[in-house]
Amino acid sequence: MCDIQSKLVAWMDGELLEREVVEVKRHLRGCGQCRKKVALYRQTSEDFALYCGASLNTTKRKASRWAPILAGTLAAVAALFAVAPWRRIDPPPAIPPKVITAAAPAAAKESAPPRPVRKSRAARVTQKRAVEWQAAEAAVQIAIPAEAMFPPGAMPEGLSVIAELRIAPDGSVDQVLLRP
Amino acid sequence: MSDESIPLSLPLPRLLFESSEVTALFREQRKALLRYVVCLGLSKDEAQDVVQDAFVSLQRHLASGGRRENLRGWLFRVAHNSARNRQTSYDRRFAEPLDGQMDFLTDEATPEERMLAKERSERLASAIGLLTEAERDCLLLRANGLRYREIGEVLGIATSTVGDIVERAIRKLAERCNV
Numbered sequence: 105m106c107d108i109q110s111k112l113v114a115w116m117d118g119e120l121l122e123r124e125v126v127e128v129k130r131h132l133r134g135c136g137q138c139r140k141k142v143a144l145y146r147q148t149s150e151d152f153a154l155y156c157g158a159s160l161n162t163t164k165r166k167a168s169r170w171a172p173i174l175a176g177t178l179a180a181v182a183a184l185f186a187v188a189p190w191r192r193i194d195p196p197p198a199i200p201p202k203v204i205t206a207a208a209p210a211a212a213k214e215s216a217p218p219r220p221v222r223k224s225r226a227a228r229v230t231q232k233r234a235v236e237w238q239a240a241e242a243a244v245q246i247a248i249p250a251e252a253m254f255p256p257g258a259m260p261e262g263l264s265v266i267a268e269l270r271i272a273p274d275g276s277v278d279q280v281l282l283r284p
Numbered sequence: 285m286s287d288e289s290i291p292l293s294l295p296l297p298r299l300l301f302e303s304s305e306v307t308a309l310f311r312e313q314r315k316a317l318l319r320y321v322v323c324l325g326l327s328k329d330e331a332q333d334v335v336q337d338a339f340v341s342l343q344r345h346l347a348s349g350g351r352r353e354n355l356r357g358w359l360f361r362v363a364h365n366s367a368r369n370r371q372t373s374y375d376r377r378f379a380e381p382l383d384g385q386m387d388f389l390t391d392e393a394t395p396e397e398r399m400l401a402k403e404r405s406e407r408l409a410s411a412i413g414l415l416t417e418a419e420r421d422c423l424l425l426r427a428n429g430l431r432y433r434e435i436g437e438v439l440g441i442a443t444s445t446v447g448d449i450v451e452r453a454i455r456k457l458a459e460r461c462n463v
Contacts, residue, residue, distance in 0.1 A: 110451055113451040113454050113455075114447050117431075117432070119431070145455075145458055147458075148454055148458040148461060151404070151408055152408070152412070152423055153427040155408055155409070155412065156323050156427050157319065
């Protein structure tokens, strides 16, 4: 077993000194066994991160009573764009807080970390889904027909509601408001 | 139906903090903190409480002139200690495989691929269950983006020890999941 093997995970995590990084890189160029280990450790790390993400998703099932409404709303929104472009779609209101931009320089000045902050692995693996929402990171207000959201019989025939979805900057829906 | 609006609040209340620094941290770190304390075994409601309490504590900490270095590590440490105080099901969380919840596959996966992924998920859950508490804590904090130095501060151990623990834990998982 190579002595360098004990440094592979720390190397993957960017936790080694520059001198050690050079040493590991040089070793990896000539050691297929260690390259395989790195690939295996990376896969294991990603799987662990997925497992953590799955833990959070599992608990979300408690709130699943809203899932059909949200899914129906989103489907209806897509359908409206396709077949009824004349419906009113208000422009998204401005995102209120200036706080993000105001806070960033202060935080950087105070604590300037010696190394760049590593992005959460669990966040990285779910990034693909989040990207779709980043583009619409403001609240949206759209009028939709009730039949598109609820199963047959759940709402009186012909009745429509207005669904207001408030989309948080991180892509999650943090409020739904239904109005007749 | 009345003319009144029907508010349907989803369970992610937005907190207002006096400090813009805390608000920015809340936006950046809330999900990672939630994921961490849920993985420690708390229910989502408990996790929400713990995370919100941590940010309220941070607000007080800064207002009283507390240190501003490594606020992310500070938040995780407060949440970790609070979660540990409430925790009742840490071992149970990692002993039970998350049946079908792991997103290893795309929607187009074949039945064979799904079966293999399920087996892999179960092997991983079983392997995680065999890790020591320190190993699990280190991997959880690492998975949520913390540096070894920050993990050491959260758990009260030396940075070099964190490196050893993380290396050992990943090696154990890799060996047990790829037999």
